[in-house]
Amino acid sequence: MTETIPYDDLLTRYEPVLGLEVHVELNTNSKMFCGCPTTFGGDPNTQVCPVCLGLPGSLPVINGKAVESAIRIGLALNCRIAQWCRMARKNYFYPDMTKNFQTSQYDEPIAFDGWVDVEVDGETYRVEIERAHMEEDAGKALHMGGATGRIHGADYSLIDYNRAGVPLIEIVTRPVRGAGAKAPEVARAYVAHLRDLLRALGVSDVRMEQGSLRCDANVSLMPIGSDVLGTRTETKNVNSLRSVERAIRYEMTRQAAILDGGARVKQETRHFHESDGTTSPGRSKEEAEDYRYFAEPDLMPIAPSREWVEELRATLPEPPAEHRRRLQTDWGFSDIDFGSIVSSGALGLVEATVAAGATPAAARKWWVTELARRANEAGVELDELPITPAQVAAVQGLVDAGKVNDKLARQVIEGVLAGEGEPAAVVAARGLAVVSDEGALTVAVDEVIAANPDVAAKIRDGKVAAAGALIGQVMKAMKGQADAGKVREMILAKLT
Amino acid sequence: MDPLLTKPAHELAALMADGALTSEDLTRACLARIEELNPTLNVFLSVDAEAALEAARGIDARRAAGEQLGPLAGIPVGVKDNFCTTDHPTTCGSRMLDGWIPPYDATVVARLRDAGLVIVGKTNMDEFAMGSSTETSFFGPTRNPWDPDRIPGGSGGGSAAAVASFMVPLAVGSDTGGSIRQPGSVTGTVGVKPTYGGVSRYGLVAMASSLDQPGPCARTALDAALLQQVIGGYDGHDSASINRPVADLAAAATAQDLAGLRVGVVTELGGEGYEPDVLARFTEAVDLLRAAGAEVVEVSCPAFRYALPAYYLIQPAELSSNLARFDGMRYGLRAGDDGVRSAEEVMNLTRDEGFGKEAKRRIIIGTYALSAGYYDAYYGSAQKVRSLIQADFDRAFESCDVLVSPTTPTVAFRIGERTADPMAMYMADLCTIPSNMAGNASASFPAGLSSDGLPVGLQVMAPPMEDARLYRVGGVVERALDERWGGPLLARLADKEIAR
Numbered sequence: 001m002t003e004t005i006p007y008d009d010l011l012t013r014y015e016p017v018l019g020l021e022v023h024v025e026l027n028t029n030s031k032m033f034c035g036c037p038t039t040f041g042g043d044p045n046t047q048v049c050p051v052c053l054g055l056p057g058s059l060p061v062i063n064g065k066a067v068e069s070a071i072r073i074g075l076a077l078n079c080r081i082a083q084w085c086r087m088a089r090k091n092y093f094y095p096d097m098t099k100n101f102q103t104s105q106y107d108e109p110i111a112f113d114g115w116v117d118v119e120v121d122g123e124t125y126r127v128e129i130e131r132a133h134m135e136e137d138a139g140k141a142l143h144m145g146g147a148t149g150r151i152h153g154a155d156y157s158l159i160d161y162n163r164a165g166v167p168l169i170e171i172v173t174r175p176v177r178g179a180g181a182k183a184p185e186v187a188r189a190y191v192a193h194l195r196d197l198l199r200a201l202g203v204s205d206v207r208m209e210q211g212s213l214r215c216d217a218n219v220s221l222m223p224i225g226s227d228v229l230g231t232r233t234e235t236k237n238v239n240s241l242r243s244v245e246r247a248i249r250y251e252m253t254r255q256a257a258i259l260d261g262g263a264r265v266k267q268e269t270r271h272f273h274e275s276d277g278t279t280s281p282g283r284s285k286e287e288a289e290d291y292r293y294f295a296e297p298d299l300m301p302i303a304p305s306r307e308w309v310e311e312l313r314a315t316l317p318e319p320p321a322e323h324r325r326r327l328q329t330d331w332g333f334s335d336i337d338f339g340s341i342v343s344s345g346a347l348g349l350v351e352a353t354v355a356a357g358a359t360p361a362a363a364r365k366w367w368v369t370e371l372a373r374r375a376n377e378a379g380v381e382l383d384e385l386p387i388t389p390a391q392v393a394a395v396q397g398l399v400d401a402g403k404v405n406d407k408l409a410r411q412v413i414e415g416v417l418a419g420e421g422e423p424a425a426v427v428a429a430r431g432l433a434v435v436s437d438e439g440a441l442t443v444a445v446d447e448v449i450a451a452n453p454d455v456a457a458k459i460r461d462g463k464v465a466a467a468g469a470l471i472g473q474v475m476k477a478m479k480g481q482a483d484a485g486k487v488r489e490m491i492l493a494k495l496t
Numbered sequence: 497m498d499p500l501l502t503k504p505a506h507e508l509a510a511l512m513a514d515g516a517l518t519s520e521d522l523t524r525a526c527l528a529r530i531e532e533l534n535p536t537l538n539v540f541l542s543v544d545a546e547a548a549l550e551a552a553r554g555i556d557a558r559r560a561a562g563e564q565l566g567p568l569a570g571i572p573v574g575v576k577d578n579f580c581t582t583d584h585p586t587t588c589g590s591r592m593l594d595g596w597i598p599p600y601d602a603t604v605v606a607r608l609r610d611a612g613l614v615i616v617g618k619t620n621m622d623e624f625a626m627g628s629s630t631e632t633s634f635f636g637p638t639r640n641p642w643d644p645d646r647i648p649g650g651s652g653g654g655s656a657a658a659v660a661s662f663m664v665p666l667a668v669g670s671d672t673g674g675s676i677r678q679p680g681s682v683t684g685t686v687g688v689k690p691t692y693g694g695v696s697r698y699g700l701v702a703m704a705s706s707l708d709q710p711g712p713c714a715r716t717a718l719d720a721a722l723l724q725q726v727i728g729g730y731d732g733h734d735s736a737s738i739n740r741p742v743a744d745l746a747a748a749a750t751a752q753d754l755a756g757l758r759v760g761v762v763t764e765l766g767g768e769g770y771e772p773d774v775l776a777r778f779t780e781a782v783d784l785l786r787a788a789g790a791e792v793v794e795v796s797c798p799a800f801r802y803a804l805p806a807y808y809l810i811q812p813a814e815l816s817s818n819l820a821r822f823d824g825m826r827y828g829l830r831a832g833d834d835g836v837r838s839a840e841e842v843m844n845l846t847r848d849e850g851f852g853k854e855a856k857r858r859i860i861i862g863t864y865a866l867s868a869g870y871y872d873a874y875y876g877s878a879q880k881v882r883s884l885i886q887a888d889f890d891r892a893f894e895s896c897d898v899l900v901s902p903t904t905p906t907v908a909f910r911i912g913e914r915t916a917d918p919m920a921m922y923m924a925d926l927c928t929i930p931s932n933m934a935g936n937a938s939a940s941f942p943a944g945l946s947s948d949g950l951p952v953g954l955q956v957m958a959p960p961m962e963d964a965r966l967y968r969v970g971g972v973v974e975r976a977l978d979e980r981w982g983g984p985l986l987a988r989l990a991d992k993e994i995a996r
Binding site: 054091 | 600706814817823825868871
């Protein structure tokens, strides 16, 4: 069992330093260097050609759209854009690499020296961006047999090269210091910020669960008062926002235990385990490979003109901070209400729901309460729930039209999440529509009044608040399929 | 030998256009010559007679139907075995790819087919184009038709020997440091390395990407020009491809004189280490240029002295990366896969068994040159030398239209003579390497025979995209030499019995 130190305890002695490497799969129609499609989930090895299979004699041709996306990402991260840069070969042997080198960028990234501001609990943290560079994805290896699902101990491995050559942007931060106890949350907020930004740019699907947004977290601890960076570990492929936070928190407690014991942290790659929130060692970086980078001779240098860069700058969405300010004003939310949207990661979803026709208040209510609760229960991110902003807006539309009440609407949402179809179809299939037939409702109201003469007497005496008890019974009798406001109206009309 | 076979491609094409010859008959004659000599010379690694005859009949039928065909339609052609072909194995002369049939055609191959040329087979080469003698081929050395105990040059010894021995009138090769020109020189044939980017590399199995360039092998300047016009020109699959129309090279090859042409003799490419006969033929060739109206001056390109060492860092560095993909995982040889060994072990065993000695030597040199801590001293410095060579060319081309030198310091050496001495082997490319380093156009044309009766070549170098100048000089030299020697040099070989 790996030893750890209680989180609050370690913070009295160590300052965490983070470095985040985020890989973003671009949503271009074709791959980085060939015309193969990039769609996710195709049958294995059906989206390949001589180029992405690295067959002898094949040559890469760069995807102009990918370069455009890279520049837009760089600009959105407040980076400088290289006037001239090259692709480079990163040489290492691995079966998921068709050429045994990855075409990437080395000392000449397309974008560099940027920053983003992220907010945690009302406080702003600046995360400095060292670079954003272009590269190609590798294939996907599936290790069969063996206990770990990793290459060591596997009986055999299958490789799907559909992903080989899909364009990636790697965004690397400078060391993030000074976040203290908030470090894991700052990391999470940073990744969430990137996700929202990339979505707004329209350059990626940013689905962490599908691997189109992947985060590697470098963590080290520095004794408080020292200025010497500690030895870092790199935790790979942390595949949800929640995992980013958990993995970093865990690494901090694990490294603190090692340092407290007078030992040294081993520089290595580690794997995060979703199940118990721990990390375990992967490849040791001490025997790290020498990647023998050199400029890719099969591709020409990339020299984006100033005019083009400025044209692309004009296509950028509003900067996130300004965007948030504008939305809060437009929607008329208090700081607390608006903050709850941001902190639950629902801003983009609420925005899309409003765009689909819901009022801001209704959109906020559904995402921040009902749906946030369900996401939490399911252990997934809000945007991973199988419901779209348009569907949420449709549910609210049913409420506004008096077809369902709030309670029924929750059941409609449950149905949509369960894959039962669009909201209207769920209402029909589950028979959830409110009863607007006054006859049935009048009978129910009369019965409840007759069965509760003492409550009825109180209402007649002017204690209107007592009506609640009767409304509840009527709703129960109607199996919830009645409009509570209407019921209240009818009860009061009969007794006052 | 069928006397038809000694005719240049453009004459054969004219006969076919006139209805005096069919591609099928010509192809049959070529196939018979290959059958006769291949056991001695080991020129072709694969020949598909049936497919070649069928392609030839197809061309004949189209011609009979009145279709307008290209100027080389119906001409048989040999293709170096590092161009991908869907109907022939593409081995690169290596055990690693023994029997591998690519699922796609190289652009050069596709253009040959589109132009109606008949691919008869694939020619032998040094393993993955590493060598100057075709001796590193896994499939055994190719022999020089002038003297089967001697090497035909390399790496494209097969393509040059195929043309020199009248097996085919045309062949295509690839030139990374001289692999078209040096074989051309020692076999008495024409070999052209076009401007880098002039002919698509797509489907050419890479040795050193920034240096590799496909080009034509032929017996006359005009034939080579016609072939370059077929295979050259822009290709969107090669990012280095130059998007400009191909110049009228055939017209240049038939130019009558060199009036007004400024020719620079490179002082660094001559003197010590060059065989006296090579220098004598070179001097005579320069005299011919002057006689044809050229103005000849001496130019100095001091950085050329460092071209060879710099080349032997850049080329191995790039190839160490290009050859990494041969690991037994997806195609070609797979060694040691017993169901127990790991993927890593199988990769290692495959590379150990699949690559020959020279390939391993260069992979190790290249890996070292790119290593952290050594990169600046080796690869980095070599790139600086490359810039200096380019600067020397730029300066020389300010005052000269073309530069000339011997193609290679010696005539064909004996098989086995240099296999134990890599440095001696590398010296064969001393004069040809600078043009690969700078990317300019360069060619070798026959310049006569040594006193032992072995061919000597004249190298002509032109600025990038000025390939036409090569053909202009080559055509004039060719006609003057024919006059002096009483006919084409290769005519001597036509009557000679080639045997070991």
